[in-house]
Amino acid sequence: MKLQVQIEMNEALFLRNPESSELGKNILKHGVQLIHKTGFEAFTFKKLAEDIGTTEAGIYRYFENKHKLLVYLAAWYWAWLEFQIIFQTNNIKDPTKRLKKIINLLAKSVEDDEQTSHINESLLHQIIISEGSKAYLTKQVGEDNKQHFFKPYKDLCSVIACIISECSPKYKYPKSLASTIIEMAHFQNFFMYNLPSLTDFGKSKEESKIIAFLNDLVFTSLKNS
Amino acid sequence: MKLQVQIEMNEALFLRNPESSELGKNILKHGVQLIHKTGFEAFTFKKLAEDIGTTEAGIYRYFENKHKLLVYLAAWYWAWLEFQIIFQTNNIKDPTKRLKKIINLLAKSVEDDEQTSHINESLLHQIIISEGSKAYLTKQVGEDNKQHFFKPYKDLCSVIACIISECSPKYKYPKSLASTIIEMAHFQNFFMYNLPSLTDFGKSKEESKIIAFLNDLVFTSLKNS
DNA sequence: TTTATAATAATAGTAATACTATTATAAATA
DNA sequence: TATTTATAATAGTATTACTATTATTATAAA
Known part of the structure; x- marks a missing residue:
């Protein structure tokens, strides 16, 4: 049985639903790959078009600009992660254990689930780490927020x-x-990977240590309140 | 007596030292104003040149590109803040009190010290809040780090x-x-100001509550170790 | 004082980016 | 078969991010 995670996206994020055609799906798939490879600043619709074998204008039919594509991908990621969290903590009753599981899911690098979608979740996770904040650190954040572009992020935050x-x-x-x-x-x-002296894990580069740090931070705070 | 904070900047950050001429100082001053006004994405050297009354090429003689200018401003800010911290916690012996003071300095909006420099510290503080991460969230972070562009940030982190x-x-x-x-x-x-539901201070919008949150977070962690 | 030389500034470009408008083609329906 | 309609391809433009060249000014040696 193949589990299709169909995430319903805010329609204002795109001009044409990228899930509705092969070209659209390719924009998402190759978009993730190219942003991961070049970084968001150097990423352009022209390069993406060349990768896919279509034209620049072809991509503009789906997304207004590259910022919207980033916001789309970020929203998709947060919605996907919330689903993962709900799903994987479904049978856990103890809220402390649930919170620990969530910290794990947030901090552990994702393994791509090739079955489920054309989006490589592992690459997308890395994109969100290094580019995700750029989705909201803009002058349009107020406008974008009015259009509920960040609802998945807020929902996730609210769940936690x-x-x-x-x-x-x-x-x-x-x-x-x-x-x-x-x-x-x-x-x-x-x-840890890029400016290691800002962390206590620069030497070993183990994600498990980030998880330990977050657990310590969270649960001492909660214990003492 | 006028206290001149002369911050020694990494020479690889600029082509010509902007502190060495009137034009250079204007680039910093109007640069801060314009980035604050338009956001970093919409900010261009052409617009800055028009603001100052010089040419685009004139600015390129000082900074290789706008990313370098942002990194310069961020580095300046972190160095300035470290100085403020050292200066203002100089006479405090109790490390707990010093840490509290530091959290205050980090989280409180800065009032511009018109005496000291052509850079408006209050505006720069706001720029660092919304644009600061973009200085290192790039593909070149490794290169930039090799050239010690983030030393002031790391130094501050180290002091704390x-x-x-x-x-x-x-x-x-x-x-x-x-x-x-x-x-x-x-x-x-x-x-708090832009996506208020991600915080517990959305209603009141008081910086003092952020400080209370950070104090709680930090000192319960330290008490229990 | 004149002339060489170096530093700085202004002008005028160019390649790439971020789009848009128009035209062409294919598919679906009347 | 004709006619909408949807989609795709072509060809543009304004802006951005630079760079190369030329002009000007300041400084120093002859």
Whole structure:
């Protein structure tokens, strides 16, 4: 049995639904590969078109510009991750164990699930680590937010905040702690590989240590509230 | 008495020292203003040249490209902040109090010190909040790091990590906690104003609450180690 | 004082980027 | 078969991110 993760995307993110045609799917697939390879700054629709074997204008029929494509991919990732979290913590009752599992899912590099979609989740995870913040660190963040482009991120944050509150109902900053966990799961990873002296894991480069750090950070906070 | 903060900058960051001429100083001054106004993506050397009343090529004589200018400004900011921290915690002996003071300095919006330099520190602080990560979230981060472009950031992180270790010698993640404090002082601020549901301060929008959150996060971690 | 030389500035480009408008082709329906 | 309609390909343009060349000014040696 093949499990198709069909993630319903905000229609304002695209001009034409990329899931609706082969070309659209190729834009997502090769888009992920090319952004991962060149970085978002050097990534252009022209290069992507050459990769796919179509024209620049062909891609512009699907996405208004490359920023929208990045926001689309980020939204897809957050929605996908929330699904993973819901699915993989479904049978866990103890909120503490659930939170630990979530930290694991956030901080562990993803293995691509070739079965499920044309998007390589492993590459996308790495893109989100190094490019993800650029989706919202812009002047248009207010506009984009009004159009609910960041809803998947907020939903995920909200899910985590709820579990934090289950663990410690008196803890005063569940949302901020949730966004801190999410951001730091990625930033500590980026730092570990690129600016190692900003972390305590620069030598060994083990993701498990980031997880240990986050667990320590979160659970001492929750214990003492 | 006028205190001139002369920050010695890495020479590889510029082609000509912008501190060495009026045009150079104008590039920094108006650069900060324009990046703040338009955001880094829409910022161009052409617009900056028009603002100053010089030509595009005139600016290219000082900075190779706009990325280098951003890295310069970020480096300047981190060096300036480290100076502020050293200066303002100089007479404080208790490391706990020093750390509290540092969290304050990181999370509180800066008031421009018009006396000291052509750079508006208040605007620059806001730029670092929304654009600062883009200085290192690039494909060239490795190259840039080899040229020590991020030394001021790392130095600041190191100073904070040392104080953390003074507070709790047994705490296992001083560097990662330091980079977490720095990043979260900024991200929680950005979220509070732009994606408020990612924080617990969306309603009131008070910086003091970010400080309270960070203090809680840090000192419960240190107490329990 | 004149002239060489070096530093700086202004002009005028170019290749690439980020799009858009128009035309052509294929598919679906009347 | 004719006619919409959808999609794709072609060919543009304005802007961006630079660079090369020429002009000007300042400094120093003859």
